[in-house]
Amino acid sequence: MKDTVEIRWHGRGGQGTVTAAKVLADACLSTGKNVQAFPEYGPERAGAPLRAYNRISDRELRLHCPVLNPNIVIVADPTLLDSIDVLEGAPDDAVLLVNTSKSPEEVREKTSAKPGQKVVTVDATKISLETIGRNLPNACMLGALAKVTGIVSIDTLLEDIKASFGSKFSQKIITGNLEAARRGYEEVKEG
Amino acid sequence: MGKKLAVTGNQAVAEAMRQINPDVCAAYPITPSTEVMQRFASFVADGKVDTELVTVESEHSAMSACIGAAAAGGRVMTATSSQGLALMWEMLHIASGMRFPIVMPLVNRALSAPINIHGDHSDGMGSRDCGWIQLFSENGQEAYDNLIQAIRIAEHDDVRLPAMVCMDGFIISHSIESMEYLPDDVVRNFIGEFRPKNPLLDIENPVTYGPLVLPDFFMEFKRQQHEAMLNVKDVVLDVAREFEKISGRGYGLFEAYRLDDAELALVILNSAAGTAKDVIDEYREKGIKVGLLKPRLFRPFPYKEVAEALSSARVIGVLDRADSLGGFGPMYMEISSAMTTNGAKPLMINKIYGLGGRDFMPEHVVQVIDELKEIAETGNIRLQKDFLGVRE
Numbered sequence: 304m305k306d307t308v309e310i311r312w313h314g315r316g317g318q319g320t321v322t323a324a325k326v327l328a329d330a331c332l333s334t335g336k337n338v339q340a341f342p343e344y345g346p347e348r349a350g351a352p353l354r355a356y357n358r359i360s361d362r363e364l365r366l367h368c369p370v371l372n373p374n375i376v377i378v379a380d381p382t383l384l385d386s387i388d389v390l391e392g393a394p395d396d397a398v399l400l401v402n403t404s405k406s407p408e409e410v411r412e413k414t415s416a417k418p419g420q421k422v423v424t425v426d427a428t429k430i431s432l433e434t435i436g437r438n439l440p441n442a443c444m445l446g447a448l449a450k451v452t453g454i455v456s457i458d459t460l461l462e463d464i465k466a467s468f469g470s471k472f473s474q475k476i477i478t479g480n481l482e483a484a485r486r487g488y489e490e491v492k493e494g
Numbered sequence: 495m496g497k498k499l500a501v502t503g504n505q506a507v508a509e510a511m512r513q514i515n516p517d518v519c520a521a522y523p524i525t526p527s528t529e530v531m532q533r534f535a536s537f538v539a540d541g542k543v544d545t546e547l548v549t550v551e552s553e554h555s556a557m558s559a560c561i562g563a564a565a566a567g568g569r570v571m572t573a574t575s576s577q578g579l580a581l582m583w584e585m586l587h588i589a590s591g592m593r594f595p596i597v598m599p600l601v602n603r604a605l606s607a608p609i610n611i612h613g614d615h616s617d618g619m620g621s622r623d624c625g626w627i628q629l630f631s632e633n634g635q636e637a638y639d640n641l642i643q644a645i646r647i648a649e650h651d652d653v654r655l656p657a658m659v660c661m662d663g664f665i666i667s668h669s670i671e672s673m674e675y676l677p678d679d680v681v682r683n684f685i686g687e688f689r690p691k692n693p694l695l696d697i698e699n700p701v702t703y704g705p706l707v708l709p710d711f712f713m714e715f716k717r718q719q720h721e722a723m724l725n726v727k728d729v730v731l732d733v734a735r736e737f738e739k740i741s742g743r744g745y746g747l748f749e750a751y752r753l754d755d756a757e758l759a760l761v762i763l764n765s766a767a768g769t770a771k772d773v774i775d776e777y778r779e780k781g782i783k784v785g786l787l788k789p790r791l792f793r794p795f796p797y798k799e800v801a802e803a804l805s806s807a808r809v810i811g812v813l814d815r816a817d818s819l820g821g822f823g824p825m826y827m828e829i830s831s832a833m834t835t836n837g838a839k840p841l842m843i844n845k846i847y848g849l850g851g852r853d854f855m856p857e858h859v860v861q862v863i864d865e866l867k868e869i870a871e872t873g874n875i876r877l878q879k880d881f882l883g884v885r886e
Contacts, residue, residue, distance in 0.1 A: 328500045328670050338500050341669035344612070365768035367633070367665050368855050389793075 307360035308454060309370040313389050314379035314441070319398035321329035322467075323441035324355040327448070330455045330463040331359045339364050341482045351419060352383055359454065378402060379427070379440050384413055395419040400447055400491075402427035407494020425491040428482070429484070434486065442480040446487025482493045487492050498674055503634035503666035506673060507599045507659075507680035508533035508574070510641040510859060513681040514597075515543045515690070517568035522550050522839075527601035540795055553578040557585035558660040564594035565703050567693025570595065574645075575663060576603035579617045583624065588657045590625025590719065592689075592703055593691075595648035596656040602764070602815075603663040604850040607810040612851020613663035615763065615816040618792075619824040627657035627721055628793040630763050635673035636804045637661040639743060640790075642676070645685045646733045652725040654691065657719055660817075662765040664851060680740050730791055747796040749788040750803045752778060756785030758866040759840075761808035761829050763789055763815065764853045766847070773859035784863055789825070795830040804833065809841045809866045813819040813882070815848045822879055841869050847882035858882045 314320030321342045323401070325487060328340035340447030345351070356370045371392045378389050381403040398421045401410050411422040425447040435442075436473040442464060449457045461481055468477045496740055508530045511519070519538075519868060523531040525720060530564075538547045556572050564570045569878055574582065589596050597655060605616040629644055631637035640659045648657040676684075694703045704857060705713060725749060734745040753759060761768050764785070766787035777784045789795075804810060804839045814823025821827070826844035845862055848854045862883065869875055 332500045337672045339671050367765035367768050368853055420877050489510050
């Protein structure tokens with residue numbers, strides 16, 4: 304199923320991970336793709352580890368089950384690397400994108416990523432604190448994702464963040480998120 | 495055609511309700527259908543619909559309010575799941591017995607105990623005999639399309655029966671997928687004005703609802719309900735034909751997927767059918783003749799048409815996301831009954847899967863198709879009813 308890109312998000316409750324998966328779906332939809340975005344529902348608690356998924360495809364999406372073999376794994380909280388095998392089921396050419404101040408090499412070693420798997424990092428916590436004023440890393444993660452995978456262009460992404468956040472949030476939050484996405488795009492480090 | 499959007503199943507259903515703009519809607523939200531009523535209540539608050547939203551103190555009251563409003567002469571809707579539907583059970587019979595075309599999205603969820611909020615079909619199957627039309631939906635698009643069509647089906651002069659439109663809790667209700675909405679005016683023209691029949695508010699022509707009917711006439715009432723149910727099939731097909739003209743999306747009594755020459759057949763409802771289609775494509779590429787029947791209209795059940803569609807199958811695997819404990823799954827019972835109508839006598843197995851939202855994965859489809867293949871080769875069935883993806 305190479306015509307479908309499957310993504311697994313690892314985050315913590317309250318961080319905006321599910322929203323990020325939705326924004327990505329919307330952005331990809333506007334480029335004419337078929338999309339899915341869905342979280343794994345457990346007891347909903349702030350701070351608890353959670354997963355969310357995306358499928359993005361040129362063809363109709365009919366699978367209605369969790370993603371087991373993600374082409375892209377996104378880790379929104381660096382502390383999850385201590386407790387979860389984030390690369391579980393990921394194929395040999397998967398991309399791992401982690402929010403961390405550490406280098407891609409350090410993350411590669413910690414996660415025992417295979418040689419063919421691409422490891423990239425971005426300090427989304429620091430960037431979000433500087434741009435939004437809170438630890439909401441996911442706009443920044445989306446910017447980094449756009450750069451590393453080209454799954455969606457940064458311009459489409461920024462447009463969509465504007466549209467998704469436009470009705471719900473203050474101008475300050477929107478501007479902060481747009482800046483965070485732009486910096487994620489520029490500051491992501493490939494190992 | 496409408497614009498493509500990425501929305502949850504619940505969002506799609508709430509949008510259909512906004513476009514339908516019912517006269518009265520009773521609300522007692524329950525997981526996983528909560529978002530339907532939450533969004534619809536916003537439409538009411540924002541003046542996007544003319545609906546009288548009645549917030550009640552239980553689902554029993556919700557259905558009672560619907561019945562009252564329908565008797566008065568209104569187009570009426572509500573939405574529920576699981577325990578909510580269970581609590582409505584008594585009133586479901588009254589809605590159908592009084593021939594009120596109430597339309598209700600049912601976001602399928604397991605029944606307690608143990609308590610569980612996730613998707614299975616125990617609630618819908620538990621209300622199988624309540625006299626309601628039941629349509630099932632694979633995804634948000636189908637739930638949206640079915641809900642709009644359900645208005646026309648339920649309100650048809652040859653039918654006048656309540657209808658529930660089912661979709662899988664969480665798997666569909668809370669997942670975002672790409673789909674299309676129809677323009678408001680297209681939906682409004684399609685469903686048309688509501689035409690009440692014998693409404694209580696027509697004080698020039700007083701009528702009585704709910705009188706005692708003793709053995710001398712009770713059976714005639716039930717016989718009439720059955721006759722009305724028998725009319726549903728044709729109405730479903732007529733409405734589907736018209737709906738295709740406005741949407742480009744075709745519907746039938748069921749979907750037959752690669753079934754024409756299939757020697758092995760699966761029967762699966764709702765979201766799991768989508769997952770099965772991808773696996774069936776892989777087997778077809780290997781030259782294995784396998785297909786899928788995905789029922790859409792479960793009540794009334796189109797026995798003859800289903801038997802016809804499955805007539806080339808030598809082995810059939812019927813998957814049930816609900817169980818009749820101590821018996822076969824409810825879908826298996828229907829398919830077995832259907833297969834007595836044409837003398838085909840295929841070998842059949844029943845798999846119970848996905849209870850309480852247990853993941854249904856492509857590997858489960860593989861497991862069942864491989865077993866069907868083995869049965870076709872050997873003629874031996876090891877276990878007629880079994881469970882998929884369960885710890886032993």
